[in-house]
Amino acid sequence: MATGRTHRPATRSRGIPEATVARLPLYLRALTALSERSVPTVSSEELAAAAGVNSAKLRKDFSYLGSYGTRGVGYDVEYLVYQISRELGLTQDWPVVIVGIGNLGAALANYGGFSARGFRVAALIDADPAMAGKPVAGMSVQHTDDLEKIIEENGVSIGVIATPAGAAQQVSERLIAAGVTSILNFAPTVLSVPDGVDVRKVDLSIELQILAFHEQRKAGEEAAAAASEPGSAVGGAAPAAAVVPPAGRTAAEARKGGPEGDVPAVMPA
Amino acid sequence: MATGRTHRPATRSRGIPEATVARLPLYLRALTALSERSVPTVSSEELAAAAGVNSAKLRKDFSYLGSYGTRGVGYDVEYLVYQISRELGLTQDWPVVIVGIGNLGAALANYGGFSARGFRVAALIDADPAMAGKPVAGMSVQHTDDLEKIIEENGVSIGVIATPAGAAQQVSERLIAAGVTSILNFAPTVLSVPDGVDVRKVDLSIELQILAFHEQRKAGEEAAAAASEPGSAVGGAAPAAAVVPPAGRTAAEARKGGPEGDVPAVMPA
DNA sequence: CAATCTTTGTGCACGCGTTCACAAAGGCAT
DNA sequence: ATGCCTTTGTGAACGCGTGCACAAAGATTG
Numbered sequence: 001m002a003t004g005r006t007h008r009p010a011t012r013s014r015g016i017p018e019a020t021v022a023r024l025p026l027y028l029r030a031l032t033a034l035s036e037r038s039v040p041t042v043s044s045e046e047l048a049a050a051a052g053v054n055s056a057k058l059r060k061d062f063s064y065l066g067s068y069g070t071r072g073v074g075y076d077v078e079y080l081v082y083q084i085s086r087e088l089g090l091t092q093d094w095p096v097v098i099v100g101i102g103n104l105g106a107a108l109a110n111y112g113g114f115s116a117r118g119f120r121v122a123a124l125i126d127a128d129p130a131m132a133g134k135p136v137a138g139m140s141v142q143h144t145d146d147l148e149k150i151i152e153e154n155g156v157s158i159g160v161i162a163t164p165a166g167a168a169q170q171v172s173e174r175l176i177a178a179g180v181t182s183i184l185n186f187a188p189t190v191l192s193v194p195d196g197v198d199v200r201k202v203d204l205s206i207e208l209q210i211l212a213f214h215e216q217r218k219a220g221e222e223a224a225a226a227a228s229e230p231g232s233a234v235g236g237a238a239p240a241a242a243v244v245p246p247a248g249r250t251a252a253e254a255r256k257g258g259p260e261g262d263v264p265a266v267m268p269a
Numbered sequence: 270m271a272t273g274r275t276h277r278p279a280t281r282s283r284g285i286p287e288a289t290v291a292r293l294p295l296y297l298r299a300l301t302a303l304s305e306r307s308v309p310t311v312s313s314e315e316l317a318a319a320a321g322v323n324s325a326k327l328r329k330d331f332s333y334l335g336s337y338g339t340r341g342v343g344y345d346v347e348y349l350v351y352q353i354s355r356e357l358g359l360t361q362d363w364p365v366v367i368v369g370i371g372n373l374g375a376a377l378a379n380y381g382g383f384s385a386r387g388f389r390v391a392a393l394i395d396a397d398p399a400m401a402g403k404p405v406a407g408m409s410v411q412h413t414d415d416l417e418k419i420i421e422e423n424g425v426s427i428g429v430i431a432t433p434a435g436a437a438q439q440v441s442e443r444l445i446a447a448g449v450t451s452i453l454n455f456a457p458t459v460l461s462v463p464d465g466v467d468v469r470k471v472d473l474s475i476e477l478q479i480l481a482f483h484e485q486r487k488a489g490e491e492a493a494a495a496a497s498e499p500g501s502a503v504g505g506a507a508p509a510a511a512v513v514p515p516a517g518r519t520a521a522e523a524r525k526g527g528p529e530g531d532v533p534a535v536m537p538a
Numbered sequence: 539c540a541a542t543c544t545t546t547g548t549g550c551a552c553g554c555g556t557t558c559a560c561a562a563a564g565g566c567a568t
Numbered sequence: 569a570t571g572c573c574t575t576t577g578t579g580a581a582c583g584c585g586t587g588c589a590c591a592a593a594g595a596t597t598g
Contacts, residue, residue: 286584286585287584288584288585288586289585323586323587325586325587325588325589326585326586326587329585329586329587339593339594339595340592340593340594340595341593341594341595341596342594342595
């Protein structure tokens with residue numbers, strides 16, 4: 001997952017919990033797939049499985065939107081698709097601009113998932129004069145000088161920042177001044193924005209670091225389990241491991257233990 | 270933020286809350302910046318501001334790692350960098366493979382943030398035979414046929430999936446069978462994986478949809494506020510809006526209201 | 539060495555989110 | 569029409585995460 005909203009901490013907008021809002025797109029995707037297969041209705045159990053969540057959670061989530069199900073039957077797929085789309089505001093067209101057309105910006109521009117959901121890339125903007133005019137994803141890249149004009153002429157309220165970290169804050173300020181009130185930030189920086197502006201941050205490096213943490217923990221548990229052979233080693237530490245076939249883990253095994261000889265903290269206190 | 274961990278729901282590993290783990294990379298980044306400026310110590314207040322979090326939260330987070338601060342002074346930057354790095358497992362080198370070298374995969378391969386944090390791109394893998402041998406980000410793309418061999422020879426335990434949605438599940442199964450136990454998934458699909466495997470999902474489209482929800486809500490509040498001019502309109506609905514200059518919002522304004530004439534639910538119950 | 543000032547570390551309370559478990563609701567068969 | 573079976577919608581309990589507020593700890597100054 002991309003990490004963390006910023007500002008607007010406990011906004012529970014319109015009574016719909018933030019956590020539920022974050023799951024609606026997930027449900028919508030699963031429902032769209034069902035819709036394409038012409039499935040007429042779906043139970044909370046089935047849909048929950050498809051979306052990878054608990055069925056009780058799904059029902060509670062839907063209950064915030066209203067009573068759109070039929071007891072004994074399930075939910076009407078088409079109707080639910082429409083209701084969720086409407087709730088998320090996807091029945092309207094959202095023009096977005098992407099600022100910073102490097103590798104990532106170009107990838108985003110080419111990403112098909114945007115247009116499929118009511119988002120339209122209105123413009124690609126880059127600070128490099130050499131980029132201006134170049135075609136990316138079928139559009140011509142425009143220069144940062146025209147940023148304000150582009151935002152205003154297209155009624156853009158959502159901006160995507162894919163610039164280097166150093167430029168992100170300044171870009172966000174210009175976007176906001178021009179009328180943008182929601183920002184999706186891919187730059188590895190904490191943006192400071194005024195109240196009323198939503199920022200969501202996607203940070204690839206952070207995601208990997210979180211995985212590394214769990215990975216290290218797994219390696220530690222594994223090592224501890226191996227060390228104290230059978231027998232209850234620790235208190236409530238789950239058995240874990242031993243599920244996945246120990247394929248080519250040898251290399252990883254050998255690598256363990258960084259500088260300063262102490263073991264990377266294997267066990268709870 | 271990328272959305273949602275999968276599996277391993279409430280794992281509180283080693284006593285460190287999941288929420289804290291997710292913030293450690295954030296602190297680490299702020300600390301690294303301080304370190305580069307040769308700042309010797311930093312208070313929880315300063316560091317919290319730099320990381321964009323509450324200072325009490327930061328102190329509590331650090332308290333899970335141990336008592337690394339000095340009362341009356343603050344935290345030693347270098348020491349804290351080391352401790353967090355160690356906790357996150359970044360003192361060791363993590364080889365990762367990227368599967369699916371399309372626009373996004375190529376962008377990831379070129380992303381500098383990986384190598385800067387102990388992650389090393391061990392291989393780029395694609396299913397298209399035409400891609401094999403092509404240079405991307407200074408490495409030669411390899412074919413999916415060799416996936417298992419690559420994983421095992423390099424001791425890879427972290428895989429990044431940047432394939433189309435249709436291929437993601439199958440790729441994940443092959444990765445896992447070959448020994449990968451952590452996956453960063455960029456494909457818009459819910460992966461089903463066995464216990465013991467961590468999956469984190471980054472979904473660009475979902476992030477935008479969440480922004481759209483809030484954006485719509487803001488537009489709704491704005492409209493409602495304009496409709497009932499001054500005077501307390503609703504109960505606790507914050508004033509909001511009126512902060513950002515009403516630039517080119519007209520286009521967005523006019524677009525409101527999808528099919529089926531009812532207003533998109535503006536007010537709380 | 540004592541007083542003062544700064545900043546950490548944490549006990550506590552509160553609120554959000556998740557999950558269980560069940561009653562109410564509706565379809566369907568007889 | 570009646571009873572059974574399925575599935576929703578939700579009340580209630582629980583646990584995690586957050587933030588306040590303060591006591592303890594250490595530095596610093598006189």
